[in-house]
Amino acid sequence: MEPRSSQPPPSADGGTCVFCALLEGRGTAAWIHHGDRASALLPLPDSSLAPGHCLVIPQAHVVGMQDAPADVLQAVTSCAQDLARGMQTALGAHGVNVLHASGAAAGQSVGHLHLHVVPRWEGDGLETWPEGRSAHVAPAEWLPALRAEVAR
Structure with a gap:
């Protein structure tokens, strides 16, 4: 891990983002x-999916991926x-789920990049894999267009 400090690092967001405020020591x-x-x-207690569920946030204020x-x-x-x-050692986790959403349409609830790291155990009862499929119909030439965008 990066070097530890006793205080949250400063941010340059200007104070409108809840995660930036927390990083600044407000809250x-x-x-x-x-x-x-x-x-x-740790997420708010009523948002925790499992014991040890953590949020990872960057110091820099960026909205999404x-x-x-x-x-x-x-x-x-x-x-x-x-x-x-650490979850494997300290909590005896058998695995982890890393969950992320970028953009409101994907379910992003806080406009600051964050990953949910959720420890998992065999038979813990938590379902995290999406069920069903999107009903969106992509344009006919989406595959070559995506390849071209990624290659830029």
Whole structure:
């Protein structure tokens, strides 16, 4: 993990984002880790999917996967990996789910990039894999268009 500090790192959001406010020390959070580029905290108790469920948030205010620079994504995924390893050792987790939504249509509820790292145990009863399929019909030439966009 990144070096620990006793205080949350400062942010440049201007105070409108709940996660940025928490990073600035405004509000109460149960912090697991404070890093220079990414931090981890527990969700609100009524939002926790399992004991040890954590949120990983970048220091930088970015809304989602689409606008995050590669170094921000690297810091967030590295912190998530450290949490997953810690959950295995400290909680005896058999696995983890890493959940994420970018954009309101995907179910993103807070406009600040965050990953949910949820420890899992055999037979724990939690269902996290989506059921069903999207009813959206993609344009006819979506595959070559996507390949071209990714290759840019």
